[in-house]
Amino acid sequence: MSPVKTLAKSQLNTSLAKPFLKWVGGKSQLREQFSSLYPTQLKTGEIKKYFELCTGGGAIFFDVIQKFDLNQIFLNDVNQDLILAYRVIQCHPWELIAELVHLKEKLFQLEIEQRSELFYQIRKEYNQQRINFDYQKLSTEAIKRVAWLIFINKTCFNGLYRTNKKGDFNAPFGRYKNPKICDQENLLRVSEILQGVTLVSGSYRSLDKFIDCQSFIYIDPPYRPITKTANFTAYAKSRFNDASQVELSHYYAHLSEDYGAKVMLSNSNPHNSDPVDDFFHDLYCDYKISEVYATRMINSDASKRGKITELVITNY
Ligand SMILES: C[S@@+](CC[C@H](N)C(=O)[O-])C[C@H]1O[C@@H](n2cnc3c(N)ncnc32)[C@H](O)[C@@H]1O
Numbered sequence: 001m002s003p004v005k006t007l008a009k010s011q012l013n014t015s016l017a018k019p020f021l022k023w024v025g026g027k028s029q030l031r032e033q034f035s036s037l038y039p040t041q042l043k044t045g046e047i048k049k050y051f052e053l054c055t056g057g058g059a060i061f062f063d064v065i066q067k068f069d070l071n072q073i074f075l076n077d078v079n080q081d082l083i084l085a086y087r088v089i090q091c092h093p094w095e096l097i098a099e100l101v102h103l104k105e106k107l108f109q110l111e112i113e114q115r116s117e118l119f120y121q122i123r124k125e126y127n128q129q130r131i132n133f134d135y136q137k138l139s140t141e142a143i144k145r146v147a148w149l150i151f152i153n154k155t156c157f158n159g160l161y162r163t164n165k166k167g168d169f170n171a172p173f174g175r176y177k178n179p180k181i182c183d184q185e186n187l188l189r190v191s192e193i194l195q196g197v198t199l200v201s202g203s204y205r206s207l208d209k210f211i212d213c214q215s216f217i218y219i220d221p222p223y224r225p226i227t228k229t230a231n232f233t234a235y236a237k238s239r240f241n242d243a244s245q246v247e248l249s250h251y252y253a254h255l256s257e258d259y260g261a262k263v264m265l266s267n268s269n270p271h272n273s274d275p276v277d278d279f280f281h282d283l284y285c286d287y288k289i290s291e292v293y294a295t296r297m298i299n300s301d302a303s304k305r306g307k308i309t310e311l312v313i314t315n316y
Contacts, residue, residue: 017189022159023057033292039262053204083201093191099147100182116173213260256315
């Protein structure tokens, strides 16, 4: 059954678009706290260019684009499948919705045991296809692949994107009764706000040539783990270790000093587990460091999960 195109534009505008994938380190719960740390020039309309260099689920992008009047927006992430998803939603939302509706119907006609079989079969095909996949073309295969990505994100355990060292998606089946595989209204809203947005997949340096002194840049790199067991860095194939964090801090200084851009960067706060670990306070000692409160799953024992702080570093 193909979806019915019933949403008029006026209906779409009554609600806000939100992240379409659940992502490790997602910032949805922190939007309000972050928004008080945006540069004043964004609020006064002097800044018209927005960049997100490690986009992930894009919670801050969704906030910024729907609050401020911007005329150039650039999103980058090293994860090719993630950027492919944004591109497919931008250009082919209805075809994607049709694929998702098809997957949803296939899942919902099965008993729970058979549902997990379907999940593992799709996860296997998704991983096998990655090896020789052409990420440039927005082909029928690309639309199908993005539908698979959304399907496994919505039906896997904890609903997160998790890969092993090889880059294979490896989260297990989640046993949800009624996972929201196809949120048609939100996908259409996301498609609408992505019109005109430049989407790039590469290192965080990829957008360098577009940046100038009227740019606001948000960087949300993989977190530095705050406990020995926490594995917050398994987002994509490569691990983002302390040397990578140091390298990124040099890039931050470059954006700030050479371009005069307004830059906001977030990361975990080492003080949560070790009050004398000044790793980020030393790296970013020339800039302003604020703390925001977050609830994160940093402990496998649910009763020990609680509020921790995260750092937001700004050069303004
Ligand atoms: C903390 S997540 C971002 C979470 C996001 N702000 C959200 O709200 O969901 C970090 C992202 O950085 C990306 N990443 C990792 N290494 C990168 C690199 N070298 N250049 C660009 N992006 C990178 C990962 O693919 C991941 O999506």
